[in-house]
Amino acid sequence: MTERKPCRVCNFTRQKSYGLVVPSLDELKIKGCEFLGFSPSNQVTVVLEDDGTIVEDQAYFLCLPSNTKFMLLHEKESWSPVRRVDGGTAWMARDSVMLEADTVDASSAVAPWWDLAQQLKQDLTSIILMSETDLQTLVDAPCPELASALGFQEKRAEDLQETLQRVLDRREEERQSKELLQLYLKAVEKEDTRQDEPSQPSQRGPGDVDLPDGMEVDSASGFMSRTLMVLKGKTSPETRLSTEDLQMVVTRGVEAMEQVLGWDRTRTSALLQACEAELTRRLQQIQAVQSIRSNTQLDSSQQCSVNSTEEGEETPAQGSN
Structure with missing residues (x-):
């Protein structure tokens, strides 16, 4: 039987x-x-x-964590x-409906990092899937309050924030x-192009202007x-694409990516296979971390059971003396 996963859904607003x-x-x-x-009927x-x-x-x-x-x-x-406006208080009005639907105590919504802390409390490995914005929010959270929300000692919460800051720095x-x-x-x-066509004048049109990397979206490919x-x-x-970009490339398929890249079928197929393998590898890393966490919890519970059994066997022996 497939395990049922608790989660939340919202519309685009x-x-x-x-x-x-x-x-x-x-x-x-x-x-x-x-x-x-x-x-x-809507897709x-x-x-x-x-x-x-x-x-x-x-x-x-x-692979995604619960909730x-x-x-x-x-x-x-x-x-x-x-989009947070009005001094950062607009999110409180926006989240009021969500908090009511999720039956969360309103007192727990006084800070934007609270939901992230609750997510970590349930599954610490969810850090892997958090965006840089989420990580920065946790780093900026007041350490004593974060420790209380996570159920940690303050020193452990401080160590967690230092670790998250190192992740952001890296x-x-x-x-x-890159x-x-x-x-x-x-x-x-550009240098190779100049060497291949030394006598050709520039054929650049008025629209062929170099744009800053990452600042524009290609209208044809998305x-x-x-x-x-x-x-x-x-x-x-x-290996140099984000998980989101890998997912987008794999989802598009070979035919669509042929048109985007202007390559033949063989070269495009090889690229998509490499992207799919890299995406699978990253997901396996997440599963491995979650598996290690589950095994650690299981070993701890088994050790507690063994200790309880040993204490129960020692008690009658002391009474016979």
Whole structure:
């Protein structure tokens, strides 16, 4: 029997939010549409509410921690981040409906990091799936209050925040290294072009202007320009893509990516196979961490049982003396 997963769903405005317990991604779509008042005939896309990651794979859905929040989108709707205005208090009004639906005590919603702390309290490995915004929110949370929410000692909560800050620092270093590499590859490509066509005048049109990496979205493909540059790179592009980009590439399929990249079927298929393998590897890492955590909890409970049995056997012996 498939394990049923507790989760939450909301619409793209985040004005409606409901708690569900479902065994599969398809059941999430069906029940989510029913609760949110969507027509059963409408096609919906499921994304993660916090960062917009598209969720279309059942295996990936099962890897997500309990109480993950999903957003259901119609064909013409798109995900956007939470916009906090009015001194950072607008989120309180927006979340009022969600808190009522989830039956959460209103006193626990006084800070935006509270839900993240509750998620960590249930499953510490959910850190792997958190966005940089979520991690920064936890780092900025008051240490004593965070410790209380997690049920930790204050020193342990402080160590957790230091670890999260190191994760953010490492991601920033990786991003800077990737940008430097992309600039280098771009310069090499331009140099090769000049060497191949030394006598040809520039054929650049008025619209062919170099754009900053990652600042524009290609209207035909829907990919960020930075992502397209990485995909067309010469060395293992799948290892330099985010999990969200990998999911998007795999979901598009070979035929669609042929048109996006302008490659032949063999080369495109090889790229998609590499992206799918990298996505599977990352999901297996998450499953391995969760498995280690479960085994650790099981060993602890077994040890407590053994200790209780040994104490029970020693008590009669002392009484006979």
